[in-house]
Amino acid sequence: xxxxxxxxxxRWSRRAWLRLAGLGSLTSGVALAxxxxxxxxxxxxxxxxxxxxxxxxxxVSTESFDPTQFLRTWNFSNLPALERERFxxxxxxxxxxxxxxxxxxxxxxxxxxxxxxxxxxxxxNGQVPGPTIRATAGDHLRINxxxxxxxxxxxxxxxxxxxxxxxxxxxxxxxxxxxxxxxFDAEPFGVHLYHCHANPLKRHLHKGLYGAFIVDxxxxxARPPADELVMVLNGFDTNFDAENEFYAANTxxxxxxxxxxxxxxxxxxxxxxxxxxxxxxxNSLHLHGMFxxxxxxxxxxxxxxxxxxxxxxxxxxxxxxxxxxxxGDFMFHGHQAEFAxxxxxxxxxxxxxxxx
Amino acid sequence: MVGRQHRRLQPGRxxxxxxxxxxxxxxxxxxxxxxxVSLVILLPLSVSTRxxxxxxxxxxxxxxxxxxxxxxxxxxxxxxxxxxxxFVLRNLDPGITHNLAIEGWELETAYxxxxxSATLRVHVPDQPGNQTYVCVPHRGMMRGVIEVxxxxxx
Numbered sequence: 214x215x216x217x218x219x220x221x222x223x224r225w226s227r228r229a230w231l232r233l234a235g236l237g238s239l240t241s242g243v244a245l246a247x248x249x250x251x252x253x254x255x256x257x258x259x260x261x262x263x264x265x266x267x268x269x270x271x272x273v274s275t276e277s278f279d280p281t282q283f284l285r286t287w288n289f290s291n292l293p294a295l296e297r298e299r300f301x302x303x304x305x306x307x308x309x310x311x312x313x314x315x316x317x318x319x320x321x322x323x324x325x326x327x328x329x330x331x332x333x334x335x336x337x338n339g340q341v342p343g344p345t346i347r348a349t350a351g352d353h354l355r356i357n358x359x360x361x362x363x364x365x366x367x368x369x370x371x372x373x374x375x376x377x378x379x380x381x382x383x384x385x386x387x388x389x390x391x392x393x394x395x396x397f398d399a400e401p402f403g404v405h406l407y408h409c410h411a412n413p414l415k416r417h418l419h420k421g422l423y424g425a426f427i428v429d430x431x432x433x434x435a436r437p438p439a440d441e442l443v444m445v446l447n448g449f450d451t452n453f454d455a456e457n458e459f460y461a462a463n464t465x466x467x468x469x470x471x472x473x474x475x476x477x478x479x480x481x482x483x484x485x486x487x488x489x490x491x492x493x494x495x496n497s498l499h500l501h502g503m504f505x506x507x508x509x510x511x512x513x514x515x516x517x518x519x520x521x522x523x524x525x526x527x528x529x530x531x532x533x534x535x536x537x538x539x540x541g542d543f544m545f546h547g548h549q550a551e552f553a554x555x556x557x558x559x560x561x562x563x564x565x566x567x568x569x
Numbered sequence: 570m571v572g573r574q575h576r577r578l579q580p581g582r583x584x585x586x587x588x589x590x591x592x593x594x595x596x597x598x599x600x601x602x603x604x605x606v607s608l609v610i611l612l613p614l615s616v617s618t619r620x621x622x623x624x625x626x627x628x629x630x631x632x633x634x635x636x637x638x639x640x641x642x643x644x645x646x647x648x649x650x651x652x653x654x655x656f657v658l659r660n661l662d663p664g665i666t667h668n669l670a671i672e673g674w675e676l677e678t679a680y681x682x683x684x685x686s687a688t689l690r691v692h693v694p695d696q697p698g699n700q701t702y703v704c705v706p707h708r709g710m711m712r713g714v715i716e717v718x719x720x721x722x723x
Contacts, residue, residue: 277663295640296631318710320632323664323682331664339632339665361632361707390709 268467268558271328278324278340280463281472284442287347287427288313300338306353313348313399314355319362319409319422326449326459327466327556334421335362335409341464342445342489343424346407348399350431359392366417367393369410370426371528373400381410402430403511404485404530419450419457419491421464425530427485427511435514439483439534440476446498446525446547446557448490455492459556460547462498466556469545478540478565484533485511488525496557497524498533499548505535522548537563622690626657629667629681632710634702643713646702648693650719656689666706671715673700680706693717 275281282291289301304312317337324334324341337343348354360366365386369379374397379385387393409422425443430436447464448457459466476482484505490496499522506516507523511532523531537543540563547557625646626637633642637659648654656678658669663683670677671691678687697719704711 274663299631299633299642318632320665320707322662325664339662359709361709363706392709 268470268556269328272471273325273328273465273468277322278464280465280468281474283340283342283345283463284444284474285440287345287425287443288315289344300344310351310353311349312353312355314357315346316357316359317343317368318359319366321362324421324464326451326461326464330451330459330466332421332449332451335364335366335417336421337424341421341423342447342487343407343422345425345427345443347427347429349429349433350400350402352399354395354397354399356395357392358387358395360387360389363389364417365389365411366409366422367411368395368407370395370397370407371405372426372428373398379410383412386411399428401512402428402435404428404487404532405510406487406489406528406530408489415455415491418489419448421447423447423487423489425485425487430514436483437481439481441483441485442474444484444486444498446486446488446490446496448493448496448552448557450492457490457492457555460490460496460552461556462545462559467558469559473542473560473562475562475564476537478537478563478567481534481536485530486523486525486533487530488527490527493549493552495524495526495549496552497522497548499523499546500533500535500561501544503535503538503543505533508532508534537561539563539567540565622653622655624655624657626659627669628659628661629665629669629704629711630661632662632665632707634669634704634711634713643711645714645716647716647718648691650693650697650717651695652693654691654693656691657686658689659686660684667704667711668706669702670705671700671702677705 288303289297292300300316302314304314306312320336320339322334322336322339323331324336326332334341346354346356356368358368365388367380367385367387369381378395378397380393380395385393405426405428407424407426409417411417423445425445427443444462445464446462447460449459450456451458461467462469486498488496501521504519504521505523507518507520508514508516509518509531511530516534523533525531543561543563545559545561546553549557627634628637634644635642636644636646656669658667658678658681660667660681660683666680666682668678668680668687669689671689674691674694676689676691678689681687694717697717700715700717702713702715
């Protein structure tokens with residue numbers, strides 16, 4: 214992928230693509246030959262490799278879900294004020310905390326997870342991952358959940374709450390057409406998750422019922438200002454054989470390969486990474502060309518680890534912090550190469566001049 | 570002459586030949602005659618329809634109904650008693666199935682899977698009163714009131 218930063222290589226790669234398109238009409242790579250009848254080894258091998266590295270052909274529609282917008286959206290901040298009020302309201306309280314009220318619903322929706330690949334998802338608010346919920350530790354959350362889906366669902370938050378608000382027991386499932394009001398205080402600070410806990414659990418999870426739940430430390434200055442990004446690692450079992458056929462950060466396979474995440478050189482970047490992959494026991498995130506500080510579960514303000522690859526179990530999450538030193542493109546992906554090739558692959562595009 | 574021509578031609582080519590020469594003229598006259606007759610039949614109907622039927626376009630978006638161009642979710646819709654109304658529902662939630670039903674009047678559109686529209690023709694009863702309109706699969710969120718008011722027949 215170095216070619217992306219280098220104009221000379223980019224020209225070459227476009228030519229290679231054209232050549233690849235031309236070769237597409239031939240049935241087999243074995244048949245490739247130059248005009249004198251000798252095998253043309255360069256054109257036979259390079260475009261094949263380049264093709265694999267470029268991800269899928271075509272683009273996914275971002276009309277109903279835009280992974281770029283999702284990265285920096287929480288509490289429905291992507292919606293215009295009037296629309297936002299339907300789903301999110303905040304009221305300051307006298308003790309300095311905030312009452313945050315949410316309207317979440319479950320609904321069946323067919324979503325596009327790779328160009329031309331549609332998945333019959335179960336969603337929170339029509340999107341996978343569900344909307345990111347974000348509060349400050351000590352805030353009071355009031356979440357009205359309406360099940361508009363075709364199966365029993367619910368909300369199960371990770372974090373402190375009384376048992377009646379856990380949403381996981383069989384009798385706590387919300388039947389289609391019913392609703393339930395979840396109320397609890399946001400704690401502890403960190404990066405958490407919410408998901409449906411209806412049975413069979415693995416099906417309800419892989420169908421798309423999950424989202425990120427971020428709780429900020431009580432002091433606003435506890436974490437330095439940063440460009441903050443939400444990444445939910447997920448996979449999709451498109452043929453219901455209990456194995457994933459597609460993987461991604463934020464649902465759409467290879468999306469950030471085609472639309473790199475733009476960041477600024479010298480600016481602190483903070484990633485809230487939640488692993489919601491089902492069926493595969495672990496997932497990981499590897500970032501090229503740099504290291505990041507790890508705050509596991511985000512429950513400490515002190516980093517415990519500096520690395521370039523973090524492993525996450527199902528439901529495990531972490532805050533990662535780093536600063537891009539060099540302008541250019543940097544790959545990030547699951548270090549399970551199979552996941553990467555099936556969509557869990559993206560690029561950061563750092564812009565600006567190198568900090569000295 | 571036309572008959573002789575037919576006998577000479579292959580069956581598959583008849584239609585083509587018919588539009589050439591004398592046969593074509595005959596067919597043209599026939600088509601024109603049919604058009605005039607149907608126009609005479611349909612014209613009074615379409616004129617009366619345009620005068621009496623009110624179109625109300627609703628869009629289904631983000632799990633709510635909106636009057637097209639409106640910003641109020643699930644708005645109250647006021648109809649005049651005895652009025653003729655045609656509801657047009659457009660689904661702007663790709664991948665989500667919506668419809669429009671006024672169950673008190675036993676009226677319902679087909680289910681739409683996004684980027685499609687359906688119509689519901691309603692002869693509003695003469696008695697004032699309220700009805701509920703819903704999207705059947707999402708009645709928990711997509712639900713509004715139809716107010717039938719007396720008089721003011723359009």
